[in-house]
Amino acid sequence: MTKDWKTRLIHTDVKVPEGFESLASPVYRGSTVVFPNTSSTHTEWNQEELGYAYGLHGTPTTLELAARIAELEGGTRTLLAPSGLAALAMVDLAFLTAGSHVLIPENVYSPNRVLAMKLLGRFGIESSFYPPEIGGGILQHFRPNTHLLWAESPGSITMEVEDVPAICAAARERGVPVALDNTWSAGVLFRAFDHGVDVSVQAATKYIGGHSDLLLGSVTVRNAAHLARLGEVRARLGLAVSPDDCSLALRGMTTLAVRLKYVEQSALEIARWLAGQDEVQAVLHPALESCPGHDIWKRDFTGSSGLFSLVMKPEFSGAQVRLFVDSLELFKIGYSWGGVASLAVAYDVSRGTGYGDRVVRLNIGLESTVDLIADLEKGMRAMRGY
Numbered sequence: 001m002t003k004d005w006k007t008r009l010i011h012t013d014v015k016v017p018e019g020f021e022s023l024a025s026p027v028y029r030g031s032t033v034v035f036p037n038t039s040s041t042h043t044e045w046n047q048e049e050l051g052y053a054y055g056l057h058g059t060p061t062t063l064e065l066a067a068r069i070a071e072l073e074g075g076t077r078t079l080l081a082p083s084g085l086a087a088l089a090m091v092d093l094a095f096l097t098a099g100s101h102v103l104i105p106e107n108v109y110s111p112n113r114v115l116a117m118k119l120l121g122r123f124g125i126e127s128s129f130y131p132p133e134i135g136g137g138i139l140q141h142f143r144p145n146t147h148l149l150w151a152e153s154p155g156s157i158t159m160e161v162e163d164v165p166a167i168c169a170a171a172r173e174r175g176v177p178v179a180l181d182n183t184w185s186a187g188v189l190f191r192a193f194d195h196g197v198d199v200s201v202q203a204a205t206k207y208i209g210g211h212s213d214l215l216l217g218s219v220t221v222r223n224a225a226h227l228a229r230l231g232e233v234r235a236r237l238g239l240a241v242s243p244d245d246c247s248l249a250l251r252g253m254t255t256l257a258v259r260l261k262y263v264e265q266s267a268l269e270i271a272r273w274l275a276g277q278d279e280v281q282a283v284l285h286p287a288l289e290s291c292p293g294h295d296i297w298k299r300d301f302t303g304s305s306g307l308f309s310l311v312m313k314p315e316f317s318g319a320q321v322r323l324f325v326d327s328l329e330l331f332k333i334g335y336s337w338g339g340v341a342s343l344a345v346a347y348d349v350s351r352g353t354g355y356g357d358r359v360v361r362l363n364i365g366l367e368s369t370v371d372l373i374a375d376l377e378k379g380m381r382a383m384r385g386y
């Protein structure tokens with residue numbers, strides 16, 4: 001066929017040499033998928049089994065990241081979502097329907113709670129909240145219409161470690177699926193499926209990405225019926241993920257082990273230092289005995305990551321605690337975590353912990369631990385001089 005140059009802009013005869021092997025995963029972008037003939041066209045989301053149909057359902061780059069997270073967590077399949085929060089919402093919509101009830105821990109990542117109360121409620125889904133220390137006592141909280149149980153361990157901000165195996169055993173008795181927000185463990189320090197969890201969710205934004213430059217979520221399962229429900233929701237809502245973000249996450253993932261090891265050591269050193277300071281009432285770090293559920297952490301986890309909280313003594317006001325945070329130089333103030341930069345956020349925990357507005361959550365990054373401690377010391381001085 002002879003082609004005008006304008007046609008050649010779109011349909012070229014150029015061929016590049018084949019056989020390129022590199023260590024990097026290629027970025028495959030694309031909305032349209034080209035089929036060899038009309039009889040092979042289809043519109044199904046399950047491309048792993050049925051072949052490529054549409055970029056919405058994934059490209060080789062996004063499917064590679066999904067498969068690698070499944071491999072790492074010991075699941076059979078992972079579905080990606082555009083953020084951790086979108087992953088949580090996918091799970092809710094997969095398991096809940098009008099008239100359902102969902103159980104959520106009191107210390108849950110707060111957008112998960114708001115999602116249940118403000119959005120699911122509008123569609124006739126009930127939610128209730130259980131104390132994270134409940135363990136097998138969760139049985140009393142089930143209702144006949146409980147169709148999903150969330151766990152998050154350790155919980156956001158106050159870091160209580162849940163007895164996930166006991167919760168899962170109780171849920172199994174009642175035939176209720178358990179979804180775990182497994183972000184803190186990066187999907188590796190707590191083996192969700194070995195402990196009875198049905199659905200393991202991660203904000204891949206955090207440790208998988210690892211560099212504060214992308215938003216992604218993952219939902220990993222072992223059960224084919226659960227996968228079918230989740231895949232259906234993702235396809236109906238059109239929750240696509242960017243191959244470029246997935247490529248960054250694939251790169252981030254290669255250094256996960258060394259980053260985690262470093263922040264584990266550094267966070268432990270800083271947490272122990274904080275525990276020795278006069279101003280500090282408690283350090284909420286699962287590897288320290290002062291953290292509620294520490295024994296469970298010891299039993300179930302193979303390590304700790306770089307996110308923990310501290311509570312200042314009651315003699316300090318909320319304003320003084322905020323001054324502590326504002327006086328830090330290396331610790332930046334900002335949400336999200338799991339990146340290379342250390343972060344600090346002041347929280348007011350109104351839930352019945354007695355901590356009030358004296359809580360500070362720290363994300364430990366890859367800076368020198370000596371410098372980070374010096375920075376915290378500076379914050380303490382500013383707080384005392386208030």
Ligand SMILES: *Cc1c(COP(=O)(O)O)cnc(C)c1O
Pocket residue numbers: 083084085086109152156181183184202203204205206215216217336337
């Ligand atoms: C950050 C976070 C999420 C949400 O992730 P995004 O990608 O920011 O939407 C979910 N769960 C936990 C525990 C988180 O810390």
